[in-house]
Amino acid sequence: MARFEPFAGIRYNPQRTRLAGVIAPPYDVIDGAQRDALAARDPHNAVLIDVPSEADGDQRYLQAHQRLEAWLAEGTLVVDDRLSFTAYRMTATDEAGAERHTTGVIGALELSPPGTDILPHEHTTPKAKSDRLDLLRSCRANLSAIWGLSLARGLTDLLPLEDPPLASVVDDDGVRHTVWRIDDPDVCAAISAAVASHPVVVADGHHRYETSLAYKGEREVLDGHAGAAGATMTYIVELVEDELTVHAIHRLIGGLPDDTDIEAALAPWFEPVGPPPAGVAVAAAMVEAGCLLLILPGRDVLLRPRPHDLSHVPDLDSSRLDVALAALPAHTLAYQHGVEQVRAAVASGAAQAGVLLRPATVAQIEATAHGGERMPPKTTFFHPKPKTGLVFRSLG
Secondary structure (H helix, E strand, C coil): CCCEECECCEEECCCCCCHHHHCECCHHHCCHHHHHHHHHHCCCCCHHHHCCCHHHHHHHHHHHHHHHHHHHHHCCEEECCCCEEEEEEEEEECCCCCEEEEEEEEEEEECCCECCCEEECECCCCCCCHHHHHHHHHHCEECCCEEEEECCCCCHHHCCCCCCCCEEEECCCCCEEEEEEECCHHHHHHHHHHHHCCCEEEEECHHHHHHHHHHHHHHHHHHCCCHHHHEEEEEEEECCHHHCCEEECEEEEECCCCCCCHHHHHCCCEEECCCCCCCCCHHHHHHHHCCEEEEECCEEEEEEECCCCCCCCCCCHHHHHHHHHHCCCCCEEEEECCHHHHHHHHHHCCCCEEEECCCCCHHHHHHHHHCCCCECCCCEEECCCCCECCCEEECC
């Protein structure tokens, strides 16, 4: 199994920075306006190195490297004096008003090709990897962690979450992010052994993982060995219900001929059973009825999968819908978080229809991983998202 090891973390100096001003969301959920807002918040915000400005053209990766080196030289960033793991808990309130948390540990996960030690859990959509690879080449550092799920039972219990933490901050969405440094050799050894005892499922950051593999190969060719690039910074969370909140990613359909009856076109695979009951939350109505929800201009229709016609399909809404969509005339498909955002797209005409999916369960994710299969692209959305800037890792 892949090794999981502590490393000398690079962290913001609390004497020189305010953590709330320097952390940032993952690079792939930041648009241009949000990047500019984060950059204006603090001259040392992590976005300035993790998402270098396109306005700087070919020099942006060099400038990210120079900025990282300058922050280290001036003491804005400091390097741990010993190897450590970073325990990391995110605490948020769910839609029902209940407090939920995700607890895991950040360390260096040995890189290996997907399929044995590391298991991607869903297919990815095409995306240019050159940006992340150019940034790795220039900065020689892991700036944001991939997110892995461990099949090792009891991992969470190994993490000493004692007060006071190393740092704690509430983000703009009201999510509390708390970290603890773990440098006790015995505790570190127990964490390493637990993670290395089972495969790790990639929950988020498939492209960063693939880019890290590519960079590892480059270092092996250029240096004769991968060195620190033989591993990548990874946030490992135990694959259990208590530590994960999984949201669905919904579908927006467009580009069909104007006279297309989408409800009828989906009927061979889904039985239309009418609108959801009044006064019941949409998500609850879908779960209760065992249905997806088709959103059309002016009306909603619950769609119940037809078991006989979908018996060969994995037990996932995204897989079932993929089969039905493949039979439609040529169309466009977009992915959207949030029920209201889907409704807005349909109401405005930006999409002809939306389909709401039920979230994949932890049991479905685990079964997919054990079976060596992958879910369709954009099946899962893990919430909340880890922040960039709580710890960085040098690749030498």
